[in-house]
Amino acid sequence: MDLDRELVDQMIAWRRDFHRHAEPGWTEFRTTSIIARTLEEWGWDVVVGPDVHRGATRMGVPPADVLAEARTRALAQGADPELVERMGEGWTGVVATLDPGRPGPVVAFRFDIDANDLHESSDPRHRPTAQGFSSLNEGAMHGCGHDGHAAMGLGLARVLADRRSELTGSVRIIFQPAEEGVRGAHSIVEAGWLDDVDVFIATHLMAAQGFGHVCVGMDSFLASTKFDVTFTGVGAHAGANPEKGHNALLAACAATTNMAAIAPHSAGTQRVNVGTLNAGEGRNVVPRLARMQVECRGADSRINDYVFARARQVVQGAAQMFEVSHEIVVTGRAETAPPSPELLPFVHACFAAVPGVTRVTDTGGDPGSEDATAMMNRVKERGGLATYVAIGMDAPWGHHTEDFDIDEDCLAIGVAAESQIALDAAAFLKGLRG
């Protein structure tokens, strides 16, 4: 399927608009607002606000003042006040369904929409800078391509709205917030949006993979738990009364070092990283407070669980050592999820048929983490099929760097292949299941 040029240009315009108004996880008020209003116009059933998520299971939501500031900014940048009101304390994201009424399978697509906590490059060689669409929002930047993902989701919705009469079954597009930090998928899963899905496709643009190369079965994700650790002790004058202090920094140092020393699991890859540590009130005061941002990973969830359990013990022991209290808050979680092997030939064929695609592979990837895996696992548990597609780019920069930019030619590839998947899924499944 070829997309008409007008839609391609429109996707590039959406993508640049999202890029210019980058919104990090759980603050995608404007992005959500634009997506929702657009889809409504095109006849999709749109869910926005608390119904997108199962409340208690949200992870890593920023504090109220950050959310309030983000709402104000979103309104100033053109978000719909009624929708912003509905999203309130960060209930961002959209679940949109198109059901033409002909019984058949549910096909679901996941596009993530959040930006990174990054300062965008002001180098004139950086295209967003050169062409005037770099982020207006200080400290927020689309450094992972989710602006492109959101635009693809809109493009796909547009094509399917136009070809509604050809659909058998229904299509659901999930515009997921807060993928960075693997925070946003779980509460959507818990709200049940994946329970009835027969075919599930998550999509990502991939910088290192090369333009024209699509991997339709990313299988190298690591399970991961993201968590914050706080040690709270007792301050004291370091010269006059050191013995009265309960030193939160020494506890944090013991925890940091000994988490790094957790024994490797023989079953496969594992990781622990204390990414940030901030502690202390002044040079001559025994540190009362220490805060750490930590993550662990494993080649599978069992290994990740082992590492996280050991990390908890280390933190508890460090607190005990220095007679300080501790708190561990899980802020994100990702699983491992191998793609459904039966699904791959179909998805492979749909991508291979798209002009510009020169190579399609069935396995691949680097050891990062993704919370779309939680969606994939739910679909598979309920008997559905799921996979994760990476659309390659020629970009020389890495994801999550200040110079990151996407290859906008990729957008059409994703929409062309995935609209075909939506249209042909019923037939594919019929062939598969007899």
Place this chain on the structure above:
Amino acid sequence: MDLDRELVDQMIAWRRDFHRHAEPGWTEFRTTSIIARTLEEWGWDVVVGPDVHRGATRMGVPPADVLAEARTRALAQGADPELVERMGEGWTGVVATLDPGRPGPVVAFRFDIDANDLHESSDPRHRPTAQGFSSLNEGAMHGCGHDGHAAMGLGLARVLADRRSELTGSVRIIFQPAEEGVRGAHSIVEAGWLDDVDVFIATHLMAAQGFGHVCVGMDSFLASTKFDVTFTGVGAHAGANPEKGHNALLAACAATTNMAAIAPHSAGTQRVNVGTLNAGEGRNVVPRLARMQVECRGADSRINDYVFARARQVVQGAAQMFEVSHEIVVTGRAETAPPSPELLPFVHACFAAVPGVTRVTDTGGDPGSEDATAMMNRVKERGGLATYVAIGMDAPWGHHTEDFDIDEDCLAIGVAAESQIALDAAAFLKGLRG
């Protein structure tokens, strides 16, 4: 000697004005400006600007942007533009001399004038809040009484200007910046301002000591070195390429723990405190940068030197362990300086004669650190006599707390006794040395 009521009220007014416009170390642009202009009016020879210090020896000067902001604020709050210009990159403080022309000894007094990095209490029971003179400058507060010291210095200058004709020899008053962090005295010493001093008195208001009690020979100060440590490594994605990282945080943790484990010196008290540690760029990045604020102390300079030397080794070893670079910058230094025993009876007598003083002791103190010790040692090395006087208050709060306030009745005690010391020093020295 009794002070007239008008001067006492004036000192209280000065003190409250300084309190309201609190300026931390090396940013005392307005405070310096007011002191200098006032002393000039009264006929003192006043030195302001780079000549106060020997340049290369200044320690712990804030970065240029902090100084620029402070200059702007000082000008807005009434500082003299010409003097602010002269003080430029933080050349704050005043050295003022009154020389009536009758040959005799040089008597010098040290008053420190800087505020603390503190948020002042907004509790209505806090007098500065209740009476409307709490700090206008966010994050800056006179929490150690240096506002009172500055007022005493002015009061003493006023009395001696009035009684100029009674002076034999000359008097020097040093209004020292940046005593907090023991940063400001050294470059004044290095500039030579103590080299010709025969009698030297440093003065401090002391919260825990009780009103009416004056200690004329504080001898419990600890030698101390304040230093900043920076470890710089190499960041890397903690999931994909952990082996490419050179982990500055793990180096900082090894340094922190093992500095705390430096063996105690058998000759007396020692301390090490890593007061703050801030490290890392993000949860999933191997930390590239770690910054620490550290101090060590010793019952005498030899012990302090031992601890600092050991701390340097620990930092170097930690850097070596994790293949990161390190930088150690000394930001402050204090010595130990026992008072001159021959001086104590004279100072004792001068304070004992002041109304309100009910108890005078010759030794005392808590294990804090003071850079006036550098001045005392220079005076003593050159054959002069020196001591450190603490004027007690009934204050229930500790120094360096947000509730700190001084007992303004102390101001008169200090000025009364110390103007007598200035007037009688020539006779005292003649008696002593024959």
Place this chain on the structure above:
Amino acid sequence: MDLDRELVDQMIAWRRDFHRHAEPGWTEFRTTSIIARTLEEWGWDVVVGPDVHRGATRMGVPPADVLAEARTRALAQGADPELVERMGEGWTGVVATLDPGRPGPVVAFRFDIDANDLHESSDPRHRPTAQGFSSLNEGAMHGCGHDGHAAMGLGLARVLADRRSELTGSVRIIFQPAEEGVRGAHSIVEAGWLDDVDVFIATHLMAAQGFGHVCVGMDSFLASTKFDVTFTGVGAHAGANPEKGHNALLAACAATTNMAAIAPHSAGTQRVNVGTLNAGEGRNVVPRLARMQVECRGADSRINDYVFARARQVVQGAAQMFEVSHEIVVTGRAETAPPSPELLPFVHACFAAVPGVTRVTDTGGDPGSEDATAMMNRVKERGGLATYVAIGMDAPWGHHTEDFDIDEDCLAIGVAAESQIALDAAAFLKGLRG
């Protein structure tokens, strides 16, 4: 090929004799002596003593007093005095060659002969105990099956001596000392004994693999470096003069913890283990000396080299931290060595043809380390083919446990298959290389 019963019984007798007189690495004076004298009788060319090794490259040789005691014991237990004299400072092991004079390939076999540092079980259910052949040598036990390997080597030599007239090319059997701790292979390789080898087979009995199962291409070995670390500081009375101490134990603790915290390499499995730490002279003395036995491993030599390089940095940094000196002595080293794929079908067929063999696999193994890999790599570098064969047993106990015992029925399997390999190698290579 079936072995005659007499030879099988003889192998069992040899094996039990070696078991009863267990000799750990570099002290195999009696074992070497018996093997050498026996092979000489059968007409093999036998090399014993310093010519077996390239001197300077031997690793992990015990101290002179241990060697002297072992020589005395070996003599008391029947070793040949002339050979013991020739082996002197631990030049143990035998290289034996059978060259019937018909040009052809060199086929080499490696059997290791050293015992473990273990106390043998005295449980009556332990067969060596029950049948009276448990180790006479306190602290030495064949807990890994090398007694069986040595017996297989003799059995193979016997068969080939008998069938000498059928051989094309020559056969070399290497009876390697000191495999435990991966110490003994390197100096044999350096002496050149592998340089002309066309086909190389290393053999091991494998407890967990099940009787009848032979793996002819063990490919899971980890590269490894074994090393000892010594920190030497300065002792001091811990109460009276702690500052005079340079604490070797604190250095060792910093090294131990931070070696465990070496960042994982993204390319594959790695390990670090500080297996033993012994430090200190008395409760009230600052520890002057600390000794550690350490090993690191990697899925390949590049990873292992990364870990070892990082470990060296950690040790150097720890020494620097505590102002102690350090020494690192490498005591063993193993590489990774995938089997030659062209060789596997031939070896597979030879084992499959042996009665009792029910299953032959081409890949397998657990993540241990082996220094036969050094021999394999040398053979492959020079254009030869090499593999590592594991002959399975039903044993419920693990290797290196006090209850370990071998299944003596395995001996015939190994000799039958490997004598066939020796006899058919020339034809096989001709077929392969045309």
Place this chain on the structure above:
Amino acid sequence: MDLDRELVDQMIAWRRDFHRHAEPGWTEFRTTSIIARTLEEWGWDVVVGPDVHRGATRMGVPPADVLAEARTRALAQGADPELVERMGEGWTGVVATLDPGRPGPVVAFRFDIDANDLHESSDPRHRPTAQGFSSLNEGAMHGCGHDGHAAMGLGLARVLADRRSELTGSVRIIFQPAEEGVRGAHSIVEAGWLDDVDVFIATHLMAAQGFGHVCVGMDSFLASTKFDVTFTGVGAHAGANPEKGHNALLAACAATTNMAAIAPHSAGTQRVNVGTLNAGEGRNVVPRLARMQVECRGADSRINDYVFARARQVVQGAAQMFEVSHEIVVTGRAETAPPSPELLPFVHACFAAVPGVTRVTDTGGDPGSEDATAMMNRVKERGGLATYVAIGMDAPWGHHTEDFDIDEDCLAIGVAAESQIALDAAAFLKGLRG
């Protein structure tokens, strides 16, 4: 009082005999036996065996096999079999009382009798070596002068037995075992032997003090707790299953480092020393067991208690970190005990009167630890007077070194002064208390 030459020679003979047959703490079977039999002959009431101690309160008793070997050795070296039998599981030491029947005060003396765990020097310049009385018992040596103390106790007993008729009140001599490691005094105190004492004198020869100098009021002892820590985890193969290990060595390293980092108490000197650490079973095994010998000290018991409480927390936290179990066993304890000021002039005068004594001081000492302080405190609690006397020597070597030797001329000084104290105590107390 002058001692006759025969007694002096006899004391030297005793001392050399004890030196030759050195017995460490709780194994003083022969030493006890000889002292007890000798005193019985002279008419003292002698208690030997379990009645000397209150059983459950003994600390640091060696294991049964060490005691059994020591008993065998003692019997071979001439100990009385009946007494050795009575001393059984290490109930060593003697309490001897001489009560002539004239009502009066109880005067008690403490002499400790145990040797050190040391290898004696074989240097021919070492007098015990040169004159043939160096220790026959490998690993045991009188390196602190307790051989001399035991001889002084016997000399004192001899003099008082001879002058029994001059005594008013009674005299008790306590020959204390196991002073090294501050283990032996507590169970004697708990058995009540100090409860009725009016005047108590502990005595020590002091190498660094100079011959002729006696300090009659040693007041610099540190309170101390000696304790053993054992961590028990789970071993595992470090290559194959590192995650199955619970690493006792990593726990011990965390404990060691963080005990060294316990914050200094502002009230005075403190110490922590992990003197020995022994851990691990082999290079390639995750360490299952780690044993540490630790001591802490404080300028007073409150400080020592603070350090010990913090050390317990650190050990518990380290165990928690690595999921290993831990055990803490207190093996010794010493308190601080200032001498009774009223007693000093009397003791001062008695020593000053002895020929050879050239200087007597009332305070002094180095920061070591002594369990006689427990006796002193009990005496003082019950209303008695107590002090600790150090008799100086010119020895160039330190206590607890392999070259240590005593100046035998000191023995007469101690006995002369202390027998006078015993004889005059009644009169002194009468004068003091009226």
